[in-house]
Amino acid sequence: MIGIEDVEAAARAIEGHVVRTPTVASPGLSELLGVPVTAKLELLQRTGSFKARGAVAKLLSLTDAERAAGVVAVSGGNHGIGLAVMAGALGVDATVVMPRSAPARAVEVAESAGATVRVAEDMAAAFALTEQLRVGGSTLVHPFDDPVVIAAQGTVGLEFAEDAGELTDVLVSIGGGGLISGVATALRAKRPGVRIWGVETAGAEAMSAALANGGPLPVELSSIVSTLSAPAVSELTYEHVRELVDDVLVVPDSDAVRGVLDLAQHAKLWAEPAAGCLLPAARRILAERAGVRLGLVVCGGNAAPDDVMAWADRFRG
Structure with a gap:
């Protein structure tokens, strides 16, 4: 497993090549969810994602x-x-x-x-x-099964820890698990009291399946969210999530698309379903806990309007 020193070294290495994306309080999402919400805007990163x-x-x-x-x-x-x-x-x-x-x-x-x-x-x-x-x-260049890649994705969490106000719970999307592995490494070192939640969409449940199985295994993919659709997580990302993440929540594609529309309407953010899935997961957490101050890693914004509208029409039907 990587450590905070690896994340800090990655931050030095990539400085000047990437953007230190904004970490902002969201009045719109705070009103929508009824608790303070802070968003890390990785959809404003170069290439539109972390x-x-x-x-x-x-x-x-x-x-x-x-x-x-x-x-x-x-x-x-x-x-x-x-x-x-x-x-x-x-x-x-x-x-x-x-x-x-x-x-x-x-x-x-x-x-x-x-x-x-x-x-x-x-x-x-x-x-x-x-x-x-x-x-x-x-x-x-593997998308997640590489300690160099994981450490660099962890710079998202390092910046979030440094720039955000008080947080109790942070939600991070999971595909192959590289982002949450790095973010959780940084947050456990810098914000040890924060609860960390992973979020998957139904039909792209490689990490949930691995946790239930006691290790990675192939899964059938049916989610519309291609950016979360890893056919299996790696042993490396599985170990990070098993050790560092409080739980992984699974939400339907329809709720992830609804989340995209909510982010556009209430946060003024054009995100993709891989980020939209955070909102229905957040509602589940809020239904069970009090005194929550949410952090959301808005991981990307590379969704074409035609695709989002087609998904919205499909799930309304």
Whole structure:
């Protein structure tokens, strides 16, 4: 497991390459939920999500030979965008493998940044193709199963701990678990009394399944939220969550989409369902606890309006 010293070293390494995103009290969300809410706005990060942090940290850690070989990554959208943009800025050739369910905008942005995009039938097939390319000589930049990436994602939590006022509970979305592993590492060191909650969507429950099983295992994916749809978590992220996170909550896709609309209306934030899922999870926590002061890691904003409107129409029907 990584430690706070790894997160602090990552912060020094990526400084100047990424944005120290705002940490703000949200009057709109506080009114909506009835408790003080503070949001960490990673949707304002370069490339529109926290993924830029881990991508550039990994790229900066590579040897000249590894960079020359080019890099490859599998992604439901945001990791691919982050790697494509950061690799382009550093002059490294990148290939991004995405499932067919990935947002069209993610493919377009990755290609416009200079990356080669390969589309696989589903996320399991995308991981398999990525492994083939790695064996063929490309340097893998894994979206979550890498201590360098996890430490860099943890800089989100380091900044949150330094910039937020009083917090009792922090909610973080989980796909493969890299973000929550890093954030929890930072918060346990800097805010040891804070409760940390992971949030997944139904049909993308790799971490919940791992916790129930006593270790990672493959899961069937059916969630619309491609950016949370890891076919399995890693042993590394599982251990971090098992040791550092209070609990993992699972919410329906329909509630995650409702959360996107609530974030737009009440917080004036255009977020994606991977962040929208935090609001229904927060309501569950508030139903059981008093005196809560919420922190939300708004992880990304790369959702096309047409997609969000289509999801809203689908779930209203």
